[in-house]
Amino acid sequence: MQILIALAVAAVAAIQTPTLNDRVRRSGSVLVRAVIDGDTIDVASVGRVRLLGIDAPEIGRGFDSSAPFGREARERLAALILHRWVRLEREGAALDVYNRHLAYVVTEDGMFVNVVLVREGLARVSARVPLERLQELQRAESEAKAFRRGMWGSAPALLPPSYTRRSKAGRPPTSRTQTPSTRRRHRHKKKP
Numbered sequence: 001m002q003i004l005i006a007l008a009v010a011a012v013a014a015i016q017t018p019t020l021n022d023r024v025r026r027s028g029s030v031l032v033r034a035v036i037d038g039d040t041i042d043v044a045s046v047g048r049v050r051l052l053g054i055d056a057p058e059i060g061r062g063f064d065s066s067a068p069f070g071r072e073a074r075e076r077l078a079a080l081i082l083h084r085w086v087r088l089e090r091e092g093a094a095l096d097v098y099n100r101h102l103a104y105v106v107t108e109d110g111m112f113v114n115v116v117l118v119r120e121g122l123a124r125v126s127a128r129v130p131l132e133r134l135q136e137l138q139r140a141e142s143e144a145k146a147f148r149r150g151m152w153g154s155a156p157a158l159l160p161p162s163y164t165r166r167s168k169a170g171r172p173p174t175s176r177t178q179t180p181s182t183r184r185r186h187r188h189k190k191k192p
Contacts, residue, residue: 024132027088029108032081038073039123040100041081049088050100051114053137055126057151069151073122080113081105091132104133115140121150 027046034042038056041049056073060066088103096102105113112133117123119140127134145152 024104025090027090027103029085029087031085032083035074035078035082038070038077038117041077041105043086043088043101046088046101048098048100049103049105050096050098051117051123052089052091052102052104053125053127053131053134054114054118054123056117056123069122072150073117076120076122077113077117080111080116081107084108086113092129112136119144119149121145121148121152124151 030046031044032041033044036042036048037059039051039054041051043049056077057067057070058064059070059074085108087106087108088101089106090101090103093102107113114123114133115136118125118137121144125134125137125141127137131137144150148154
């Protein structure tokens with residue numbers, strides 16, 4: 001009799017105690033329509049989704065220049081999931097301050113996309129609250145740092161915005177913004 005009571009109490013406690021997995025809400029399969037940057041996608045029937053727990057370098061928009069590995073992160077994310085079916089796993093807050101949905105992204109074959117980007121050094125862990133998959137993300141970041149992958153290695157060679165290659169004749173190149181008179185001035189300039 002005491003065993004039955006103990007089992008009943010344990011069963012009730014198990015039912016009432018939420019596990020970490022109870023906090024994660026999984027979606028059905030959804031189609032990725034666009035990759036906005038290295039940590040933001042547009043998903044059919046959902047809208048914009050920010051990959052939970054990670055932060056990828058920003059890509060340049062307008063007059064801003066791209067951060068190192070920003071374009072690489074976007075290209076890698078596109079190669080992984082653009083125009084493919086994925087599942088979203090949501091945990092914690094539903095939206096960020098920009099009204100994007102927050103979620104882990106998992107492919108149909110079970111690949112955890114957030115951790116792939118971190119492991120390859122194209123994103124870093126940026127969790128501000130405890131997350132179920134935080135340790136997995138942190139292990140991936142430690143691996144990327146140890147092997148100096150992506151942003152944890154040397155920065156890619158970027159040309160400064162004012163860089164222009166000189167022609168073989170030593171003359172500065174002409175650009176579309178130069179007027180005919182400034183082109184003539186450069187053409188007839190004497191070498192010192």
